[in-house]
Amino acid sequence: MDRISFSDRARTAPEVMIQEVGGESVLLDLKTERYLGLNEVGTRMWQVLLDSDSIQTAYETLLAEYDVAPQQLEEDLRDLLGRLLENALITTEPVG
Amino acid sequence: MIDNTSSQFSSNSRGKEFHWYNIYGIRLSSEIQLPFPYSESMQSADVSLLTESPDFFRDATRSAVINSSPTRWYKYAPLDNGQTYLRWDDLFEFLVDADGRRIWCGWLGAASLESLQVYLLGHALSFALVKQGYEPLHATSVVIDGNAIAFMGSSGFGKSSLAAAFLADGHRLLTDDMLLLRRTDVGYVGQLGPRRIKLFPKIARRFLAGTASSAPMNNETEKLVMPLSEDHRHSNGAPLRVLYILTPPREVSRKQGVRLTSLTARETFIALVRGAFNHVITGPERLARQYIEYLDVASKVPARRIAYPRVLSMLPDVKEAILSDLAELTGRHDRTSAAN
Numbered sequence: 163m164d165r166i167s168f169s170d171r172a173r174t175a176p177e178v179m180i181q182e183v184g185g186e187s188v189l190l191d192l193k194t195e196r197y198l199g200l201n202e203v204g205t206r207m208w209q210v211l212l213d214s215d216s217i218q219t220a221y222e223t224l225l226a227e228y229d230v231a232p233q234q235l236e237e238d239l240r241d242l243l244g245r246l247l248e249n250a251l252i253t254t255e256p257v258g
Numbered sequence: 259m260i261d262n263t264s265s266q267f268s269s270n271s272r273g274k275e276f277h278w279y280n281i282y283g284i285r286l287s288s289e290i291q292l293p294f295p296y297s298e299s300m301q302s303a304d305v306s307l308l309t310e311s312p313d314f315f316r317d318a319t320r321s322a323v324i325n326s327s328p329t330r331w332y333k334y335a336p337l338d339n340g341q342t343y344l345r346w347d348d349l350f351e352f353l354v355d356a357d358g359r360r361i362w363c364g365w366l367g368a369a370s371l372e373s374l375q376v377y378l379l380g381h382a383l384s385f386a387l388v389k390q391g392y393e394p395l396h397a398t399s400v401v402i403d404g405n406a407i408a409f410m411g412s413s414g415f416g417k418s419s420l421a422a423a424f425l426a427d428g429h430r431l432l433t434d435d436m437l438l439l440r441r442t443d444v445g446y447v448g449q450l451g452p453r454r455i456k457l458f459p460k461i462a463r464r465f466l467a468g469t470a471s472s473a474p475m476n477n478e479t480e481k482l483v484m485p486l487s488e489d490h491r492h493s494n495g496a497p498l499r500v501l502y503i504l505t506p507p508r509e510v511s512r513k514q515g516v517r518l519t520s521l522t523a524r525e526t527f528i529a530l531v532r533g534a535f536n537h538v539i540t541g542p543e544r545l546a547r548q549y550i551e552y553l554d555v556a557s558k559v560p561a562r563r564i565a566y567p568r569v570l571s572m573l574p575d576v577k578e579a580i581l582s583d584l585a586e587l588t589g590r591h592d593r594t595s596a597a598n
Contacts, residue, residue: 184523192542
């Protein structure tokens with residue numbers, strides 16, 4: 163978790179496919195041959211994270227969108243990012 | 259599709275007769291005469307079934323590493339040349355060509371032709387279909403007023419027994435155990451499978467009035483392979499309206515009633531992946547194709563999880579719950595179509 167810097171940006175890992183179905187998402191990691199699912203909130207967080215210039219921008223977008231305490235959102239976002247990185251579904255890189 | 263009983267033969271380059279069939283919407287040419295009506299002779303086959311001697315299989319697998327399937331039901335070996343070897347000890351062995359166009363069959367014991375068709379037109383054919391880009395499902399399907407519904411679940415979950423309860427009411431079987439879907443302009447159409455069903459004797463006696471002309475599937479199970487009359491079998495493909503995912507029997511209390519729960523598209527996708535007929539062939543190319551196809555099916559075909567106690571007396575209630583659910587769904591579908 164400590165390795166996540168909000169100034170970085172997130173990118174989908176090269177061999178990962180993601181598709182939205184009925185507001186939720188299914189991911190396929192071709193490298194590990196594993197399927198993973200995201201619920202509606204997870205799907206929205208993924209979309210914003212991957213569309214934003216940085217994790218900080220994604221955090222601010224989600225904070226404006228959801229009725230959630232800033233500390234809680236930061237924890238949820240770090241938790242999701244941690245699990246996505248642990249499963250090598252995303253990569254992070256410095257902006258610039 | 260021509261589905262009559264007139265003989266249709268042609269000869270292959272080895273001088274053996276070919277019999278032609280149309281099963282799962284696939285054109286089959288076969289050196290083995292199968293217990294189904296012939297199809298008219300065709301220009302080319304999607305899959306050819308050929309017979310070979312034990313020496314042929316011994317030579318083909320000389321340096322192969324033989325694995326057990328995930329359920330340990332059969333053994334298989336992916337060969338260096340892309341072919342796949344399959345073996346059910348004391349029953350049959352098969353070699354499926356790299357492109358899925360040919361299946362060579364060999365007998366290892368005194369198994370019946372009815373038994374052969376279960377293995378050949380089930381697992382062996384599934385390897386050929388996946389190699390050709392199809393994604394068959396482990397499902398049994400019946401047709402109700404022109405609409406196909408499919409029951410999915412692992413072996414022993416009661417797919418065929420539930421189907422038999424529908425057949426007893428005059429509905430018809432589309433396919434037992436393996437379901438092949440084709441995407442069309444009107445949605446996914448379930449293809450017509452072999453004219454037979456695998457049932458335990460007590461289910462056959464209860465719903466199909468006896469076990470005459472049936473044959474044992476193998477020595478490990480009581481299950482029988484039962485040929486069906488034309489009255490019990492649908493005549494062509496049918497649009498798939500609902501998938502019913504059968505809850506494992508051990509997860510249902512005997513005192514519980516019938517419970518139907520709608521699945522989200524994501525849950526349906528997961529059920530489809532679990533319910534793929536062939537879990538042995540993997541690799542990025544196959545998984546990417548499966549991912550795209552099953553996501554599309556999940557977004558177009560509604561699915562329900564269905565839980566019920568596995569007691570024979572419950573099956574009429576299960577059938578009624580499904581018929582009521584289907585009537586509501588197809589009514590909604592008709593109203594939507596009319597509005598558009």
